[in-house]
């Protein structure tokens with residue numbers, strides 16, 4: 001079971017918002033209930049990279065979710081270009097060339113996460129995209145390739161986490177989006193589990209966006225998710 005000095009670090013709040021001002025307002029409302037924020041390309045293209053550096057300076061942890069995938073040279077230099085922002089995590093798609101290039105380009109302190117199969121995909125979506133393997137098999141194959149490349153962490157759905165843990169070993173991070181508190185709207189997510197199921201599957205970090213960004217009381221939702229991620233008292 002992952003051992004975190006600060007249990008709040010296990011929740012990563014996805015700042016999928018249109019502007020830095022709205023992201024700042026949400027961070028203020030959440031207050032000390034969260035310590036880790038994800039900036040994807042929606043906010044990244046709207047000033048989010050400067051916000052990432054600012055949050056890191058303020059002592060918050062930042063997950064830069066750029067999901068890079070390109071020829072090796074472009075990935076390597078792109079990763080190098082964002083390595084000094086102070087982020088903790090950066091995503092690339094789990095293609096062997098891409099993962100190896102990202103690891104060459106990253107600076108000290110930045111961990112590269114490989115996105116296996118997006119949590120909005122089920123078997124039919126994978127088939128439509130031209131893959132012969134069911135999603136679970138594709139995740140397992142990409143997790144093995146990620147481990148072979150020496151990646152720092154793997155992004156998958158909580159449903160595949162135990163299988164990925166067996167493939168990737170105890171020290172690689174497992175990060176799972178597609179997390180919904182019981183009863184919450186799934187939106188476009190197809191491979192979904194609750195924070196409690198994620199805890200039981202030995203997941204290191206969960207990523208949660210809309211259930212928090214769209215909540216009347218985002219701080220309370222963040223606190224409830226952190227509490228649900230805690231191991232039960234003996």
Ligand SMILES: O=C(O)c1cc(=O)[nH]c(=O)n1[C@@H]1O[C@H](COP(=O)(O)O)[C@@H](O)[C@H]1O
Pocket residue numbers: 014016040065091115117118119120155156177178179187189207208209210211
């Ligand atoms: O890399 C990611 O963070 C990611 C991978 C994946 O397979 N599925 C996935 O939903 N995500 C991201 O996780 C967040 C989930 O947001 P919500 O569905 O609103 O909780 C979004 O920012 C997605 O871009």
